[in-house]
Amino acid sequence: MRKIIKLLTTITVMFISGAYIYGQGMQTSLFNDVDKIMLAATESQADVLSPKAYEEGMEAYKKAKDAYKDDGEISEIKQNITQAGGKFTEAIDNSKVSAVMFANSLSARKDAINAEAGSFSKDSWMEAEETMKDAAEELEKGDADDAKEKASTASELYRKAELESIKANYLTNAKKLLEHADDNKVDKRAPKTFNEAKGLINQAEKELVENRYDTDEARYLAKQAEYKASLAMNIAQQEEILADRDFEAEDYILMVYEPLNTIGENLNLDLKFDKGIQGPVSEILTKTNKDAFRISSLEAELYNSKMANQNMTEMLAEQQKIQENMEGQLSEDAVQAQKRQQVLQARIDRIADIDSKFDKIQQIFNAEEALVFRQKDNIIIRMVGVNFDIGKAEIKQEDYALLAKLEKAIGTFDNASVVIEGHTDSQGADDNNLELSEQRAAAVLSYLSANINIDKSRFSTTGYGESKPVANNETKQGRTQNRRIDVIIVPTIGDTTLSLGSNE
Structure with a gap:
């Protein structure tokens, strides 16, 4: 049972x-x-x-x-x-x-999110979200004018929420940290850093008053003030600990070398400090930049290998179909399979040609002039050597030679489309940055048109302002990297009008 x-x-x-x-x-x-x-x-x-x-x-x-x-x-x-x-x-x-x-509204919304406006300025944030929703619904109805008007209002509300959030979040925290540091007499042990934090808070408050709707700089200053206040407390604490150990100058210097040496070992670098730290720091930066570039190149190679493998697989399938349909004379299916195979072979040949030309373009520029890398079939030339004055879009005479190299690189592809993109850092008003990025992209195309024989129909320009950063806008080096011109070469892969997946 x-x-x-x-x-x-x-x-x-x-x-x-x-x-x-x-x-x-x-x-x-x-x-x-x-x-x-x-x-x-x-x-x-x-x-x-x-x-x-x-x-x-x-x-x-x-x-x-x-x-x-x-x-x-x-x-x-x-x-x-x-x-x-x-x-x-x-x-x-x-x-x-x-x-x-709604590009400007989305940018303002993103800034409000980064400032955690949903937590620190709930009422203004909710009002902005409702207005943004209204704008989008107006556009869905087909009323573009009302949509633009409401989107403009939403942008202002997002900026208001961001401003309130920055004051409540960053400045409040920085002031509390500074008060805590003052209570612990940090200004006696780390006076320079302590006073720097105070100065940054004052600058941030001034920036918020003078540039009410451009809070990027104020947010950066507020974060720096918070960091400096925290750093001052840490310096004071470390100074007290080290004072008890009776360290000499040599001990302090060797302590500075230790973390750099650890980084060097992890990067397989044998760093030498007999001439100071600048040399080792440069070695580390060079190594990390090379590694980043190598990763980008490997990703492009991986994509190319996958595409080649896919094309070869499709070609073998078509070849099999041809063999299966061979009965005295070619059937309609076999004829179509042959045509598709020819298209595939043309595509494979074209991709191989693109790979070869990409290698040639890489040889044209050195690392200080441009970074050349792949995004799928497209070739990206990041013109790091072209520098514009702050707020300006004029091409400098010192960049003429580099732009001549750019023309040579573009000329490698006869029929490719070329897009010139302008980008800025996050400093300044969003609208101004967008306009400036467009002007800089147009300036590059205008120079090429005036000095070099190009087919204008192949070229287009666009500006993205601060919306597509490639580095951290909170650091000076990052902002420099974000102020850039990207040139995208879009090669034609060949005739793809015949469906490769059709068996009909």
């Missing part, structure tokens, strides 16, 4: 487990595609840029989920899934248009 009960129990457990696994598999099968579309919509900020379509998509998605949990009709579940997918796709398409029109 016990054996029978045990057997029945085992069968029941297996049945329940099997049903659960089947149910999970069914859910994955039903919702897999719409989950991907929903994720893409979220990543494109569709909840902000196309709220109506996004919300309708979420409502349909929830209905599908609820119906599935309640063992509803599969047809009803699929209908809601289809509706959700359609609305999410619509929201993604809307977001592409909205992202351009």
Whole structure:
């Protein structure tokens, strides 16, 4: 009897487990595609840029989920899934248009998020979010004028929320740290750093008053003030500890070398300090920059290898199809397979040609002039050697020779499209930075047009302002890297008008 009960129990457990696994598999099968579309919509900020379509998509998605949990009709579940997918796709398409029109508002929103306005300035943040939603909904209705007006108001509200948040978050913390340092008489042990923190707080407050709607510099100063106040306390603490150890000057100097030596060992560098620390620091920077460039190159090589492997796999499949269809004379399928194989071979040859030309372009510039790397099939030339004066867009005479090299690099590809991008750091007003980046990109194209014989129809310019940083805007070196001109060469891969995936 016990054996029978045990057997029945085992069968029941297996049945329940099997049903659960089947149910999970069914859910994955039903919702897999719409989950991907929903994720893409979220990543494109569709909840902000196309709220109506996004919300309708979420409502349909929830209905599908609820119906599935309640063992509803599969047809009803699929209908809601289809509706959700359609609305999410619509929201993604809307977001592409909205992202351009609302670029300034999105930039202001991003700054407010970075300042944690949702925590430190809740009322202003919520008002800004509601206004931004209204703007996006107006655009969804087709009313661009009202959308622009509301987006402008949203930008101001985001700036207000950011300003309040910076004061509440960064300055308040910095002042508290400074008060704590003062109570512990840190100004006696670390007077320079302590006074520097006080000065930074004063500068930040002044900056907030004078540039109410451009808080990048104020935020940076506030963060630096907080850091300096904390650093002053740490210096005072370390000074007290070291005083008890009766250290001499030699001990202090060797302590400075220790962390650099540790970094050098991890980078496989044999650092020497007999001529000071500047040499070792330069070695470390050179090594890390080379490694970063090497990683970028390896990523491009990996992509090229994957594409070559994919093309070869497709070609072998087409070759197999030709052999299977050879019966005295070529069938229609075999003829089509041959054509597709020819397209694939042309593409493989074209990619090999791009690889060869990419290597040639890399040889044109040295590291101080430009960084050359790949993003899939595109070649990016980052003109690090072209420097503009602050707030200016005029090409300097000292950059003429480098721009001549750029022309040589572009000329390597006869029919490629070329996009010249302008970028700035985060200092200054967003609108001004966007305009300045556009002017700088246009200045480069204007110089090329005036001095070199180019086909203008292949060229275009765009400015991104501060929206696409490649380094930390909180450091001087990072801001220098972000003020840049990127030239993107977009090669043609060849004739792809014949469908490679069609078997018809």
